[in-house]
Amino acid sequence: MTDRNETVRLVIYSALAATGRLPTAAEVADETELTASDVEDAIEELARMRHLVFDREHRIVLAHPFATRNFSFSVMGERTMWWGGCAWDAFAIPNLVPDEPSALVATTCPACGTAHSWTVTRDGPPSGTQVAHFLTPMAEVWDDVIHTCENQRIFCDETCVRRWLQQTGNEPGAVFDLATLWQLASQWYAGRLETPYRRREPDEAHEYFATVGLVGAFWGNAP
Incomplete structure (x- = not known):
């Protein structure tokens, strides 16, 4: 996994652990100082690597165990x-x-x-x-x-x-x-x-x- 993907993964998981709420892409970008495009690309890669799961509307519904x-x-x-x-x-x-x-x-x-x-x-x-x-x-x-x-x-x-x-x-x-x-x-x-x-x-x-x-x-x- 690239450093970018791992950074985004950790921010998403940490937010879910702390609050029970999925952070928005904009919040992830602010936290990581990545561009919105980089965050979106990282999320797609994380789903491909089975760290995140999309539903049919392409919304994140699972970041196991959350x-x-x-x-x-x-x-x-x-x-x-x-x-x-x-x-x-x-x-x-x-x-x-x-x-x-x-x-x-x-x-x-x-x-x-x-x-x-x-x-x-x-x-x-x-x-x-x-x-x-x-x-x-x-x-x-x-x-x-x-x-x-x-x-x-x-x-x-x-x-x-x-x-x-x-x-x-x-x-x-x-x-x-x-x-x-x-x-x-x-x-x-x-x-x-x-x-x-x-x-x-x-x-x-x-x-x-x-x-x-x-x-x-x-x-x-x-x-």
């Missing part, structure tokens, strides 16, 4: 509120942001609408009998990353997972408990608010998944 719209997870700290891009991202935010020792992660079960919330900290997983269900195998995540994130959800239990699969006609994905979700999320984005930051290569991602007990074909060949 989202700029509702993906069904709110994350409330003492001073800041964020949208989490998915179950994984929502549990990652309290482990990443430096100034919030804990955050309240809230969502609803996709099958029955029951509301759930947990106080998530860096100290260990929250208690709870709910389960996470990830629909899309890791090798296919970036085929449609917005669809992937919209379908990394938390359910009341496996009965609700099965009910939702019947309702939607989807095939089962991966189901695991909150402790595993927290372990997956806790260090996945380590260093993202520092510079330089390097995304994991597929082999590194596969090794990371294995350290938290997530193995098998679903977790293989992560892009």
